[in-house]
Amino acid sequence: MRLTALLLAAALSAVPVAAQTAPKVTTPKEALGFNLGDDYQVANYTQLEAYWKKLAGESDRMKLVDIGPTEEGRHQYMAIISAPENIKKLDHYKEISQKLAHAEGVTEEQAHALAGEGKAVVWIDGGLHASESVGAQQLMEMVYQMVSRTDPETMRLLNDVVQLYVQANPDGQELIANWYMRGSENPNAPLKDPQKRNMNGLPRLYAKYVGHDDNRDFYMSNMKETTNMNRQMFHEWFPQIMYNHHQTGPAGAVIFMPPFRDPFNYNFDPLVPLGIEMVGTAMHSRLVAEGKGGSAMRSGANYSTWWNGGLRTVTYFHNMIGILTEIIGNPTPMNIPLVPDKQLPQGDWPLPIAPQVWHYRQSIDYEICNNRAILDLASRYRETFLFDIWRMGMNSIEKGSKDYWTVTPKRIAALEAAATAEGGATGGRGGRGGRGGGMAAGGDAAAGGDLPAGMTPGGLGARTVSADLYDKVLHDPKLRDPRGYIIPSDQADFATATEFVNTLIKNGITVMKATSSFTVAGKSYPANSLVVKTAQAFRPHIMDMFEPQDHPNDFRYPGGPPIPPYDITGWTLAYQMGVQFDRIRDGFDGPFTKVNGLLPPPASTVMGPSSPAGYLISHQINNSFILVNRLLKANADVYWLKKPATADGQDLGTGSIWVPASAAARPVLDRGAKELGVAVHAVAKAPAGEALKLKPIHIGLYDQYGGSMPSGWTRWLFEQYEFPFEVVYPPALDAGNLKARFDVLVFPDGAIRRGNAGGRGFGGGGRGGFGAAPDTVPDEYKDRVGRISDEKTMPQLQKFVESGGTILTIGSSTSVAEVFGIPVKNYLTEKGPDGKDRPLPREKFFIPGSLLKVNVDNSNPLAYGMPAQLDVFFDSSPVMKLEPAAEMKHTSPVAWFSGPEPLDSGWAWGQQYLDGGTAVAEATVGEGKVMMLGPEVAFRGQPHATFKLLFNGLYYGSAKAATVQ
Numbered sequence: 004m005r006l007t008a009l010l011l012a013a014a015l016s017a018v019p020v021a022a023q024t025a026p027k028v029t030t031p032k033e034a035l036g037f038n039l040g041d042d043y044q045v046a047n048y049t050q051l052e053a054y055w056k057k058l059a060g061e062s063d064r065m066k067l068v069d070i071g072p073t074e075e076g077r078h079q080y081m082a083i084i085s086a087p088e089n090i091k092k093l094d095h096y097k098e099i100s101q102k103l104a105h106a107e108g109v110t111e112e113q114a115h116a117l118a119g120e121g122k123a124v125v126w127i128d129g130g131l132h133a134s135e136s137v138g139a140q141q142l143m144e145m146v147y148q149m150v151s152r153t154d155p156e157t158m159r160l161l162n163d164v165v166q167l168y169v170q171a172n173p174d175g176q177e178l179i180a181n182w183y184m185r186g187s188e189n190p191n192a193p194l195k196d197p198q199k200r201n202m203n204g205l206p207r208l209y210a211k212y213v214g215h216d217d218n219r220d221f222y223m224s225n226m227k228e229t230t231n232m233n234r235q236m237f238h239e240w241f242p243q244i245m246y247n248h249h250q251t252g253p254a255g256a257v258i259f260m261p262p263f264r265d266p267f268n269y270n271f272d273p274l275v276p277l278g279i280e281m282v283g284t285a286m287h288s289r290l291v292a293e294g295k296g297g298s299a300m301r302s303g304a305n306y307s308t309w310w311n312g313g314l315r316t317v318t319y320f321h322n323m324i325g326i327l328t329e330i331i332g333n334p335t336p337m338n339i340p341l342v343p344d345k346q347l348p349q350g351d352w353p354l355p356i357a358p359q360v361w362h363y364r365q366s367i368d369y370e371i372c373n374n375r376a377i378l379d380l381a382s383r384y385r386e387t388f389l390f391d392i393w394r395m396g397m398n399s400i401e402k403g404s405k406d407y408w409t410v411t412p413k414r415i416a417a418l419e420a421a422a423t424a425e426g427g428a429t430g431g432r433g434g435r436g437g438r439g440g441g442m443a444a445g446g447d448a449a450a451g452g453d454l455p456a457g458m459t460p461g462g463l464g465a466r467t468v469s470a471d472l473y474d475k476v477l478h479d480p481k482l483r484d485p486r487g488y489i490i491p492s493d494q495a496d497f498a499t500a501t502e503f504v505n506t507l508i509k510n511g512i513t514v515m516k517a518t519s520s521f522t523v524a525g526k527s528y529p530a531n532s533l534v535v536k537t538a539q540a541f542r543p544h545i546m547d548m549f550e551p552q553d554h555p556n557d558f559r560y561p562g563g564p565p566i567p568p569y570d571i572t573g574w575t576l577a578y579q580m581g582v583q584f585d586r587i588r589d590g591f592d593g594p595f596t597k598v599n600g601l602l603p604p605p606a607s608t609v610m611g612p613s614s615p616a617g618y619l620i621s622h623q624i625n626n627s628f629i630l631v632n633r634l635l636k637a638n639a640d641v642y643w644l645k646k647p648a649t650a651d652g653q654d655l656g657t658g659s660i661w662v663p664a665s666a667a668a669r670p671v672l673d674r675g676a677k678e679l680g681v682a683v684h685a686v687a688k689a690p691a692g693e694a695l696k697l698k699p700i701h702i703g704l705y706d707q708y709g710g711s712m713p714s715g716w717t718r719w720l721f722e723q724y725e726f727p728f729e730v731v732y733p734p735a736l737d738a739g740n741l742k743a744r745f746d747v748l749v750f751p752d753g754a755i756r757r758g759n760a761g762g763r764g765f766g767g768g769g770r771g772g773f774g775a776a777p778d779t780v781p782d783e784y785k786d787r788v789g790r791i792s793d794e795k796t797m798p799q800l801q802k803f804v805e806s807g808g809t810i811l812t813i814g815s816s817t818s819v820a821e822v823f824g825i826p827v828k829n830y831l832t833e834k835g836p837d838g839k840d841r842p843l844p845r846e847k848f849f850i851p852g853s854l855l856k857v858n859v860d861n862s863n864p865l866a867y868g869m870p871a872q873l874d875v876f877f878d879s880s881p882v883m884k885l886e887p888a889a890e891m892k893h894t895s896p897v898a899w900f901s902g903p904e905p906l907d908s909g910w911a912w913g914q915q916y917l918d919g920g921t922a923v924a925e926a927t928v929g930e931g932k933v934m935m936l937g938p939e940v941a942f943r944g945q946p947h948a949t950f951k952l953l954f955n956g957l958y959y960g961s962a963k964a965a966t967v968q
């Protein structure tokens with residue numbers, strides 16, 4: 004009796020905890036007028052913002068945080084949700100999460116204690132790719148459920164986990180929701196009938212400049228939203244698990260979720276891929292347990308974990324478990340088709356789903372199930388996840404504090420080559436270069452006991468080699484990983500090196516600055532040099548930004564077609580930005596102090612006599628273009644000198660900038676030197692000689708209805724470097740009279756595509772306005788509808804060039820050359836059986852986004868200020884063959900491939916075919932010029948080392964020959 008009473012009392016005291024906190028909060032229907040997931044309804048960001056503010060006022064489980072402005076000027080919000088007693092101590096739990104993630108100075112014992120006391124931190128975002136509309140809607144529903152539900156599981160999740168809900172692209176949600184719902188309030192609109200609503204024909208990019216590439220910006224952090232989210236992940240909260248929602252699922256399935264296929268990146272801690280397996284499996288299990296079929300993994304799609312740079316993937320290089328899902332779903336009901344292949348249950352799709360009509364709400368329910376699966380695991384394994392992020396951080400610190408060797412595919416190839424040279428092999432191997440390598444050919448398989456016939460004890464196709472090669476080859480002392488990197492402050496463009504370091508700082512990397520000159524490994528470095536040591540928790544990210552990516556050869560089968568990567572294969576940011584640095588392979592120290600916050604450009608001044616003849620400026624500094632743009636705007640004269648110049652003992656490189664003294668120039672130079680890190684050298688006497696005199700230019704930047712991402716990135720870049728420009732659409736080009744409006748027209752990759760154009764192959768979201776019924780295109784976008792055509796556009800472009808205009812083309816748009824009769828052909832061909840040239844097949848040549856070395860003629864104005872050799876970003880880019888007549892036709896190569904191995908980072912199958920091919924050329928046509936830049940010289944705003952080709956190309960065509968005296 005007494006016992007029963009006690010139990011009853013205990014039960015009563017347990018239940019009311021939930022009941023007491025059963026909160027009355029506004030439902031989505033009360034706030035929006037519809038339930039989230041109702042057919043034909045989508046909430047926009049204005050509604051999300053208002054609703055979250057309301058909930059934050061009503062619930063003590065929620066704190067709303069403004070994490071920074073968006074590119075269009077909205078406030079980007081993050082909803083923090085946890086138990087009310089946790090919400091009161093958020094700073095405390097944040098500090099624990101941060102200490103464990105940084106690991107530095109925390110012992111194993113302390114880590115266990117902190118893990119015991121801390122709360123798991125889980126990040127869940129939505130809406131990054133705005134047109135994948137389920138993401139933002141599930142986020143709103145999830146937040147509502149977490150502040151309103153009182154079931155035991157919800158209470159446990161609130162108690163154990165600090166949950167971060169982030170709208171990843173507010174501007175995009177506003178655009179797409181309003182687009183889908185357009186006409187809903189106007190009885191005369193063509194889309195008044197809800198059943199006619201659709202997402203088709205979005206008029207512009209759903210992220211102001213970059214559209215879908217908003218998920219390609221995370222190590223670079225060019226965009227404001229990226230910077231906001233990086234700050235929350237790598238400076239504030241350090242989530243142990245993050246979940247990044249996407250669409251759309253594979254045909255015949257509902258959703259793709261991890262585990263992922265190989266390759267994973269050798270830089271990250273093995274606990275990362277294992278954590279992904281663990282969390283992914285828990286998600287599939289929960290869906291299946293709830294009878295929710297149609298989830299696929301691994302071979303179910305081509306997603307992998309190789310690449311850094313996405314919202315999800317950047318977290319791997321920070322010891323975090325990043326989850327991506329790709330679900331189907333649309334406010335307009337859709338159908339799941341019957342795909343025979345997806346009906347037989349197997350490891351990668353355990354519970355097939357029947358073909359059926361699919362409603363929006365079903366997708367939201369799947370996503371909520373996934374969110375809860377992650378929170379449940381984070382709750383149950385709270386201490387393990389918290390401890391493991393410390394373990395990974397400490398592993399990194401240890402690797403950076405001693406001799407350590409990263410094993411990459413090239414090192415394995417070296418090991419095998421060494422073994423072959425020694426003749427020490429004890430087994431055969433079924434073919435090189437492919438995955439799925441086949442059974443071992445011969446060897447000691449019989450010794451394998453329980454192994455299936457034909458398999459060696461080492462595994463599928465394994466070959467064993469002499470063990471002493473482990474130390475000799477894999478631990479070659481010359482190839483130890485660096486203990487750190489030094490970026491000397493006396494390099495030609497230190498302002499750009501400083502920008503590089505800022506990308507690291509935004510990503511939570513500790514950077515140090517020398518307070519005085521110092522010597523390391525026998526080399527002396529000036530004060531202000533920058534130092535990045537690798538003994539820190541996020542070492543994988545450091546290694547990834549400084550070292551080449553060595554992507555494995557990845558084929559369907561040996562000799563078969565290559566498997567395209569999920570994104571790109573090589574991106575080493577220090578190379579892309581042309582940063583000069585030294586690798587230091589022994590422990591080192593110096594007068595270093597930690598950099599707090601972002602570094603401004605190194606301040607400079609105007610040096611030299613006070614009443615000079617003029618000023619010399621190095622063309623090597625990218626920021627010098629900002630200065631030139633400001634000078635021309637102020638009506639000052641600007642020249643590029645043909646002969647290399649020196650000033651104050653410094654080599655200023657080719658195309659040095661000469662600014663004659665004037666009242667207009669001086670204040671611009673004073674301010675520029677101070678703000679932009681551009682040294683300005685006043686000189687008593689003008690540097691006599693030949694020059695090009697720049698004129699202020701009118702730039703037309705091509706774009707199209709729907710928006711092109713390469714054009715959007717270029718637009719952003721022009722704004723950063725203060726180029727005056729106008730965006731121009733096909734109808735305006737077709738209208739002609741272009742020379743009266745523009746000096747130079749810029750066509751990024753994807754704008755023009757003729758014949759075997761090469762190039763990246765997806766220019767943007769728009770297809771010239773197709774997809775939107777013409778009568779539903781709002782008036783403000785009507786003048787964008789159309790495409791470049793041979794009949795209407797090309798004759799106008801031809802007139803423009805012949806009368807003195809410049810056409811600057813990148814990637815596939817270089818194929819416009821044929822229209823002007825410029826004698827260039829595709830270099831990457833072979834003789835077919837009919838004796839005619841045909842493009843090299845993918846089995847022979849495949850370079851999907853890598854960094855390749857080119858030689859540069861920097862005496863050509865298009866390449867002024869550039870080094871004689873550098874890396875370009877190459878993504879199936881066009882490579883030109885200049886016909887023998889080229890010189891006669893005033894066509895000059897400006898950059899070209901030389902040698903059998905131009906690959907510096909990534910994967911370049913068949914790279915030897917590039918030898919002798921032209922990457923960049925310029926041609927004179929009539930009175931004008933055509934610039935052909937094959938590689939992606941401005942790709943995603945990253946390759947600062949090649950921005951000059953674009954920037955020079957803008958001015959070069961209209962500059963006039965002049966003499967400085």
Ligand SMILES: [Zn+2]
Binds near residue numbers: 132135248250
């Ligand atoms: Zn997506």
